[in-house]
Amino acid sequence: MQQSRRRDRRPARRSGPVVARHQDPAPAVAVDGADVVIVGYFSGKQKDFAALMDAAAEEMTRRGARVVGRVVQRRGVSAGGARKMALPYSSRTLLSYGKVREAVVLLERTNADAVISLAPLTRRQRRVLTGMFGRPVASLADVLAGD
Template sequence: MKQYRRLDDPLNGADVVVVGLFSAKERDYEVRLDELAAVVEARGGRVVGRYVQRRGASDRWKERPGGAARMSRPFSRRTLLTQGKVREIADACRQGDVDAAVFVNALTPVQRTVLAGILGCVVFSGGDLAVHGGTG
């Protein structure tokens, strides 16, 4: 674990990945990731990876009833994302010695716990950074 300059902010001095689940309808998802990365960097973190999971991007080409209604829902109640995407992020976190993952999306306490165990690092949502002002 890296040495932090300020103990009251776990992002200060940390290598961080930013992650987001976005509906295929959402066009400004890159802007939202940029904004989250800027918040992380303002708090002393270094963004070392960005991961996007799109929901419904391929469903529009299939004739599956109710596909549009599912576009804003998580893929998994436990991890928010698909197993493959979580595995991809976990591999990168281990190889890059990542200290924290910050999700654009709101996370439940269960999702936060499960993701922290799989990714091997502290997990935050973007709302944690704004609301708690450094305590996460």
């Protein structure tokens, strides 16, 4: 009779030096003279999202950028979305894939240089969205900190 094989649950040993992971600062996106698209992610309970988008557009204009488009992702408008309001649609992109496609079409149509997100983004989200959009992506907080 053959014994069943059980997986060894001990952590695997790595050969070679261990490289420590550290947080890379967000890449600087030059907005002066750039055409940008602003992307906002808001809960359904937040009624003043248009004012927040306007304030972000005004700040980008003050910094020398030209806002050529806006994309708004609302969460919690439906009953099913209200239960999941604190969670992003996708941990990779923060947005639903439909909104990502909508943003890509807008970027192609306006020939924008960069995308500015009102929501803070992780390093992975910036990398994934940059690859999907084909343009640099930064959060508004990163742009404001870049002064």
